[in-house]
Amino acid sequence: MVVGAGPMGGYAADIISSAGWRVALIEEHRNIGVPVQCAGLVTPRIFEIVDKRLTVVNSLRGAEIYSPKGRELIVDGRETKAVVLDRAAFDSEIARDALLHGATSLLGSTFVNAEKKGRGLELDVQTPDRMVKLNCRILIGADGIRSNVSKCFKLPRAESIVKGFEAELVEVDCDRRFAKIFTGNDVAPGFFAWIIPTGEGGARVGLCVARGSAYHYFNALFEKGESARFLKKSRTVSFVAGAIPFGLLSRTVEDHVMVVGDAACQAKASTGGGIYTGLVASKICADTAILALEADDFSKKFLSRYHRNWKKAIGRELKRGLHLHRLCRDLTDKQMEEVFKLLDNDEILEMVSETGDITFPSSIGWHLLRKEPRFMKFLTPSLKALFK
Ligand SMILES: Cc1cc2nc3c(=O)[nH]c(=O)nc-3n(C[C@H](O)[C@H](O)[C@H](O)COP(=O)(O)OP(=O)(O)OC[C@H]3O[C@@H](n4cnc5c(N)ncnc54)[C@H](O)[C@@H]3O)c2cc1C
Incomplete structure (x- = not known):
């Protein structure tokens, strides 16, 4: 059973169902991919894991980075260094693969609780019309920052979070090949703000903050500082609010349970990017689930190879990111x-x-x-x- 149809849940469900095992993907929203809570900036390296190039809306070759007093540094990679994703399409395309490979979806259904029953777990799931009990042998919590799976099994929580606010805008005055990054304690205390062009005059404008109200600082981007001059004529299409959890968790498994992605704090605290690292961990998580199903062993001891292996793969980057943050x-x-x-x-x-x-x-x-x-x-x- 996989809780959460974000990229990590969808990808884990795809790998497990492709190996011939029965998987159910439980998602509290009725539509996969929305609401979007992400700027969607990744490197093309992500397509080596999930080939979803068709969800790219723009390609970037560099960034213009502003100091608190407005000193501008231009980093120009002179070729595509990052791409901007249609995050809703990205998530739903990954989940679609899982469903094509045999996974089933329970949309509009919320995982509420789980307890040990017989040789597996019994889950309480609130479907659109009633509370149901479902049984499984292995539960993957890919349920994001508020992870109920993690809470239920008393797994460790984030060391810190940054709160984010972002809008999709049109009529932003910017070069579509460059992202803009704004720094400073009056701009985005403890993190940074961004303008990420989506092409044709559109952009995602947002920030994350470690202190204070993200909404307050977001509004200020339009009124003062270096960002304001690019946003004079802009008009809003949609808003996004969210948060990113950081930490290097000491435990991400329990008997019958693994957590992955934001539920396991696998985003980099240096940039806030969680899609690539989460997908790397999701593959390790799904491979471990397959091994456990084959061995019919769902003990914490058996599943701890997931914890060891994801730390080997991305732990150093996460640790350095935390220090830098x-x-x-x-x-x-x-x-x-x-x-x-x-x-x-x-x-x-x-x-x-x-x-x-x-x-x-x-x-x-x-x-x-x-x-x-x-x-x-x-x-x-x-x-x-x-x-x-
Ligand atoms: C403002 C902002 C900007 C960001 N920008 C970037 C960026 O540019 N690049 C990047 O790489 N990363 C970015 N991130 C981080 C990135 O969005 C996350 O790391 C990534 O979405 C984590 O994916 P996930 O699958 O673990 O969780 P999520 O994408 O959060 O998915 C979790 C899913 O679980 C579902 N769910 C939750 N609880 C339950 C429940 N009890 N029952 C059923 N379903 C449940 C949710 O509805 C959701 O669909 C950003 C984050 C924020 C907040």
């Missing part, structure tokens, strides 16, 4: 200006343009420190240790 979250605007000043150097920008990769953003840290040792002074002792 803690560091950036606490920088003053003055310190940020100093960082921008050091970055504002042709050689460094060229290097960032060449090696920058939003899938593995921590790799840039190594290159930066080698090129400009003065960055060392911004690192906390624990982060210095990581880069040694």
Whole structure:
């Protein structure tokens, strides 16, 4: 049984059903993919996992990054470095594959509770018309930041969250090949704001914040600072509110249970990107479920190979992201200006343009420190240790 038809749940259900096992995908909304709670920015590397290129609405080659005082740095990869997804279509296309391979869907149905019964679990699920009891041998919680599966089995929760607010707009004055990133404690405290062009004058404009109201800072993007000049004529198509959980969880399995994606805090705290890392973990989760079904062993001990293996695959990137997030979250605007000043150097920008990769953003840290040792002074002792 898979709870949550986001990308991680849909992908896990697809792999398990393709291997010939019976899977049910439980989703509380009646339509898969909505409401969208994501900017949809990923690297094309994602298509090596799920080939959903048809859901791309725009391709980006770089970013224009603004310091709190408006110093502009241009990172130009000169070729496609990232793509913007139609996230609703992306999610529903992945789930469609699972259904084509034999999974069943329970839409408009909410997972409420589970308890051990016989050799498996008994679930309480609220369907559109009544509460039903369903039995399964293995339960995958891909139910996002509010994960009820995680709560039910007392799995650890996020160390921190950032709250986000975003709108899809038209008539945004921007170059469709470049994302814009805005920083500063008056702009997006503890994280950053963005304009991500979707093409033809459209863009997703939003931010995440570690402190304060995301909605308040979102509104300010239109009124003051560097962002306002690009948004003068813009008009809103839709709004998105959401949050991203961060942490490196010590436990993501229980007897008969695994959690994946945002339910397991698998997004990178450096950028907020959770789709790539979550899909990597989702494959490991689904493969483990298949092994457990074949071995008829659903013990925590057996399933713990999922926990070990996803940590091996993405744990280092998540750990570095967390350190970087803690560091950036606490920088003053003055310190940020100093960082921008050091970055504002042709050689460094060229290097960032060449090696920058939003899938593995921590790799840039190594290159930066080698090129400009003065960055060392911004690192906390624990982060210095990581880069040694
Ligand atoms: C503002 C914002 C911008 C972002 N931008 C990006 C970006 O540009 N790039 C990127 O890579 N990542 C981005 N992310 C992060 C990314 O959206 C998440 O990491 C990703 O969606 C996690 O996928 P998931 O399948 O784990 O969970 P979700 O996508 O949250 O899916 C969980 C699903 O479970 C369902 N569900 C929840 N509880 C229940 C229940 N009890 N019963 C049944 N169903 C349930 C929900 O309805 C939902 O469909 C962003 C996040 C936010 C908030």
